[in-house]
Amino acid sequence: MAGQFGKGCHLHLIDGSAYIFRAFHALPPLTRKSDGLPIGAVSGFCNMLHRYVEGNTGPDAPTHVAVVFDKGSHTFRNDLYDQYKANREAMPEDLRPQIPLTREATEAFNIACKEIEGFEADDIMATLACQAREAGGRVTILSSDKDLMQLVGEGVEMLDPMKNKVIDRDGVLEKFGVGPERVVDVQALAGDSVDNVPGAPGIGIKTAALLINEFGSLEELLDRAEEIKQPKRRQTLIEKREQIELSKRLVQLDCDMELPFTLDDLEVKEPDPEVLLGFLTKMEFRTLTKRIADNAGVEAPAVPEPTAAAEAPEAAPDWPAIDAAAYECVSDMAALERWIARAVDLGTVAVDTETTGLNEMRCDLVGVSLAVAPGEACYIPLAHLAEDGGEGLFASDAKAEGQIPMDQALAALKPLLEDAAVMKIGQNMKYDAKVLSRYGIEIAPIDDTMLMSYALHGGEHGHGMDTLSERYLSHTPIPIKELLGTGKSQITFDRVPLDKATGYAAEDADITLRLALTFKPQLHRARVTRVYETLERPLVPVLKTMEMAGIAVDRGTLSRMSGKFAQKMAELESEIHELAGEKFNVGSPAQLGDILFEKMSLPGGKRGKNGKYSTPADVLEDLATEHDLPGRVLDWRQLSKLKSTYTDALQEHINPDTGRVHTSYVQTGANTGRLASADPNLQNIPVRSEEGRRIREAFVAPEGKVLVSLDYSQIELRILAHMAGIDALKEAFREGQDIHAMTASEMFNVPMDEMTPDVRRQAKAINFGVIYGISGFGLARNLRIPRAEAQGFIDRYFERFPGIKQYMDDTVAFAQEHKRVETLFGRVIHTPEIGAKGPRAGFAKRAAINAPIQGTAADIIRRAMVRMPEAIEGLPAKMLLQVHDELLFEVETGAVDDLIGTARRIMEGAAEPVVKLDVPLVVDAGQGANWAEAH
DNA sequence: CTAGAGCGCTCG
């Protein structure tokens, strides 16, 4: 192809800035061995360029190509609107020095690298795309940025490099509901919170597309806004016209820039091996250097090798693409035996189970999938039903053909799944372990990709398989909805046809295996192997046993309470209606707000996010001095909460087979390392109010047994005293003093024996506040005192305990430098928001201050739980529940003292030997026939 | 009808 750009030419435009960010966030923080220079993003960027160049063969290969970058933070859009991209976080410290290196890398690959001071890459790409199209050529934009979709059209398409998906006119239509030429109109209305483009409040992409399609264009819409039927929309469009027009100018790309180069300058050129290898060697990318040298048929230049063992994985592994059609459906014993033999031989297998529902204690097993290598996976259907013709009202209950009888298959699988020499890998393995346990299989040993992700990336993102697959494998798994449907017509997995079930189930196992291969080597580099191996993985069987044990709940007690609550609520409701002078839904804060603040004109009405008055308890408490109604509503709300969330809902959770309630602990539920409890949540059963506490009377021990509760006393304050090194606090804990009273005494110069409850209460609030990342505003609200007074308290506290202030400042500084904080046991909690601007900065700082304290406490009780089963082995006792600083046991009456002695010893010594705390851990114990008595 | 956002309340 000659240099002149024209018909038959094909231009590739690569969104360089987006590539860099993707590479930076997808990879661990690699550094150059010789000098520690951060090079993770450069490494990822080079690998992407390499793969790109390698893939560019064949008739559709580009003739011209450019990698385009943003340059400078101030563009013409900032002149139009000073808030444009104002929410954007500062560039991470580790990324900044890598930016010039990516330019250098692009040039080393001999690809045109273009940037213009004060212009965004998008505008340069827009201009180039227009020029190329006018010259009669074709354009492919390699980016997933939706802002670029407005450029799509005749001769111009986008390619999402993450999903390897072409976005043409139809793709744009799917995303925006309008064609490319109207994308700016939709964006102008919908706005963009990431770039801080205001748009029209309350209008999203869906609504915007609707309006544009109805009126034809934004201008037409704005001119004829009076014709809109919905009053709110009409008003918004009329009132916010200027803002919308401004938004359009912000999102409209500039196709008409003057460029200091021409399309002809972008002609594809072969890289010069010497230049390219020189750059790669300088960066010390050994794998990539060797690969490229081999391809070019030259000797790979030597890269310094300080430690041969610890090489970073610069290149994505050479795995086959994930292909749901490529998996085997195992339908006879011979095939099953082959898969099992393969797994035993390899010593590693990924396992996934398919069931009829999400409740592990009630659902039925439908099938099992195995993966032994990337791309090599199978599905073993066990309980699929035959498809009926689709005509009858009743689905057929006949078994589908081609399945091994379940007992035979499970008998063959059991030795594999229980084989101590074969590692079973799962994603959220606790689920599968519980299901299999009900079918007589105790799966072990296990690895869990969800927990690896939690140890490596806690705080960065979620840990569900879809998230992980997209993030680390660039693959979107088949959505389960595609098989089951949704809503009323949803079917269960046993009604999914075998071919579809095979694709879905085996893919899950394949993905899990690939994730494990990705994460496992990273644990060590990220220094979280100990966290994973001592705090995460061994907790799985412990939680499994607790959950399967469940706790006895007395239905009669709950039912009687429910009836009483209903009666009282009805009485209160009629009183409330009388006081209000009209009937309304007491359970609707919106209706209540109108009554209180409009009809009755009471003071203090604040509106929430959707313009409705908010009516939280503290506001109603203040209003109770003005009128009788708010107090009645508070009483009604308390009863309503107790009835709906506890006495009614808990009854629904009593398992018909076991007669007990089985919660499910979410091990990755809290970023700090705490557990979460769900379905039902047994960590928020009422205790603070007298009426609520009675709910706990329904949690009982069976005949001949008692419930025993052991809880850590003041564990977070003790950890704070240790971590911040506060001698006065440590001393007080060592002497077993009343810590809040002691704090009050120090702060307010009141002798301990003259302490009043109120002064102590204030000191207690401050102590808690410190753990939460105290603020004058927060303390003032909590204590209901003026803000200045609260600030005075805090100042005095910091004066008296200067180490606390130092700890808080140090923790925030650490978070800002490393984008993470750590617990005493090495748990890493990432703090990606710490560099945010505006109100989010405050949130992120307080979270960073709290996380090491809350997280260390969570680590300690986890350590106790992991050790507990062995310690109480032989005692007639079961550990049933964990409530953050409390463990609840069910014990035979005669063994209570033994249990308390043993469990207390384990809990009080749980930090050792890894951490030697400067303060003692103290555990209080209680016992009784029900949870109210035991606590 | 169903899904999701927002509110409010429960716990440590």
Place this chain on the structure above:
DNA sequence: GTACGAGCGCTCTAGC
């Protein structure tokens, strides 16, 4: 605009 970390039931609205 604000104390940290969670889950869940109800109401209300947008969209099928």
